[in-house]
Amino acid sequence: MKKLSLLALTWPIFIEIFLHMLMGNADTLMLSQFSDNAVAAVGVSNQILSVIIVMFGFVAAGASILVAQNLGANNPLTAGKIAVTALSLNLLFSLSLSIFLFVFSTRLLHLMNLPIELMSEATGYMNIVGGFIFIQALIMTVAAILRSYGYTKDTMFVTVGMNIVNIIGNYFVIFGPFGFPVLGVEGVAYSTMTSRFLGFIVLLFILVKRNKGLLPFQSLYKYNKQHVKDLLNIGIPSAGEQLSYNGSQMVITYFIAQLGTVAITTKVYVQNIMMFILLFSIAIGQGSQIIIGHMIGAGDTHSAYKRGMKSLQISFIISLFAAVTIYFSSEFLLGIFSNDATIISEGKFLLLITIILEPGRAFNLVLINSLRGTGDVKFPVIVGIVSMWGVAVTFAWFFGIFLGLGLVGVWIGFICDEWLRGLIMLKRWRSKVWAEKAYVKKEVEG
Structure with missing residues (x-):
């Protein structure tokens, strides 16, 4: 190769x-x-x-x-x-x-x-x-x-x-x-x-x-029974995490619907713009997963660890830079979607606090993919489900609905969820527990 x-x-x-x-x-x-x-x-x-x-x-x-x-x-x-x-x-x-x-x-x-x-x-x-x-x-x-x-x-x-x-x-x-x-x-x-x-x-x-x-x-x-078993052992938790995320987002959208049409519209426009920031971390995370998978298969855990940390640094810097750039362009970008002054004003503030959110999301997207590359798939899923529902959903309701902070409160929930999970994933990566999770060992086929 x-x-x-x-x-x-x-x-x-x-x-x-x-x-x-x-x-x-x-x-x-x-x-x-x-x-x-x-x-x-x-x-x-x-x-x-x-x-x-x-x-x-x-x-x-x-x-x-x-x-x-x-x-x-x-x-x-x-x-x-x-x-x-x-x-x-x-x-x-x-x-x-x-x-x-x-x-x-x-x-x-x-x-x-x-x-x-x-x-x-x-x-x-x-x-x-x-x-x-x-x-x-x-x-x-x-x-x-x-x-x-x-x-x-x-x-x-x-x-x-x-x-x-x-x-x-x-x-x-x-x-x-x-x-x-x-x-x-x-x-x-x-x-x-x-x-x-x-x-x-x-x-x-x-x-x-x-x-x-x-x-x-x-x-x-x-x-081959073992191949099927390994595919399911890795795949089912990964799918469970994605389904859990979709479910939690649907519940949060239900909360936002209580705030009215303008709130829903603002959320949609802001998240569409945020996707351009997110793309960088997704791509770096998937690329890192492939490389780390190859390294783990070759038994080179030291290089795999360094690759994960280096990818995180790159993604963090790019996400922060992209979020800042998007914020300073926010009035123009939101104006493409709407000329409603309320939507543009609130959307602009959400993109400001997105500067805090996106670097935290970079931790998750890069390190979770890195952990998957090693075969450590269950831990990120368990932490993800607990944090998505226990932090993102709960905080979105508490700050956004109960305290009446609206979309800003929902974004506070997003920030707390991403950073909590991100720091836990960083601790997991540094622990190198994943070094023993590989599904294959290096051996040359005859």
């Missing part, structure tokens, strides 16, 4: 995540030119689908760590077996969920209290995108595996291609150029699935080409 560089791994991951954000919003943005009802129908459907997509991530998360560690241990054949097994497991799991979404789409939408005038379009979208959601699961798995091999540029370029296909498809079905039939929501669903299907085919081709002879396809149906 080539020597992995954090910069070489990170910048494609950064662009890929950024493009995934754009792709997720492309349908909504282009449908806004078609009708408000179409936007609402797709928006509610995507809320349901986003929860399902998080569930697919547990196999991909396990595969990325195990593949990286086995490659570091010079076990490329084992890495290939795990990669193929992960694809098979996620295909079976995601197919069952696709069938569930297709059969129960109307009932799920009724549970969301969707207005009757939106039901037809939302059901059509759910049947198509939800019925083929297994393709997204396969994309996530193949992309995670390729990144663990160090091929982050490949996944980035495929994401670029998927965005282009999706946008072109949306243009044709929404605006109907050259006499093309205007299909609205149904057409957008077909466009989304076509771009995903083509993206998966290209990713699979790249994976096979890059690892010729090292992907034993009999592992599609002939499972």
Whole structure:
């Protein structure tokens, strides 16, 4: 394996995540030119689908760590077996969920209290995108595996291609150029699935080409019990943490809804802007996880420790600089979204205290990913769940609702949660308890 560089791994991951954000919003943005009802129908459907997509991530998360560690241990054949097994497991799991979404789409939408005038379009979208959601699961798995091999540029370029296909498809079905039939929501669903299907085919081709002879396809149906066990041991806690985070954010959003429409709108705009800060730490965290996984597999815990600390320093500095820059540009940035003086004023103050929040979040995103790279996955999950609900949710209610501080109180809850977890993760990383958590030991395959 080539020597992995954090910069070489990170910048494609950064662009890929950024493009995934754009792709997720492309349908909504282009449908806004078609009708408000179409936007609402797709928006509610995507809320349901986003929860399902998080569930697919547990196999991909396990595969990325195990593949990286086995490659570091010079076990490329084992890495290939795990990669193929992960694809098979996620295909079976995601197919069952696709069938569930297709059969129960109307009932799920009724549970969301969707207005009757939106039901037809939302059901059509759910049947198509939800019925083929297994393709997204396969994309996530193949992309995670390729990144663990160090091929982050490949996944980035495929994401670029998927965005282009999706946008072109949306243009044709929404605006109907050259006499093309205007299909609205149904057409957008077909466009989304076509771009995903083509993206998966290209990713699979790249994976096979890059690892010729090292992907034993009999592992599609002939499972190694230990490989499956390790995938689940790593993946399920990781998915549990993400589901817990989504759940805690939904509860906090419920609190904010009590503050009124302006508060909800301000939160949405501010968090959209904050995502540009967050992207740096996410990319550095994922790049660090890959490198540390390789180092742990090679038995080089000293270098792994240094890599984690160095990545944290880089992410901390970039997050702080980005947060300060965003704050001094806040009036302009918020003005892009709204001309409401109240929203701009409160949003500007929230972006000011975000300068305190984001460096704390950098601790979590980098060190939790670093711990995952070593195989230490359960500790961050336990701490995360306790802090998300015991600190973020509780403090958001206490300061924001009970004491009447509004969104500032909610942000205080966010700050306390991120910094508490971050400092605990730093103590865990410095303790080097994770050195004994590796799922593989260095051994050369015969």
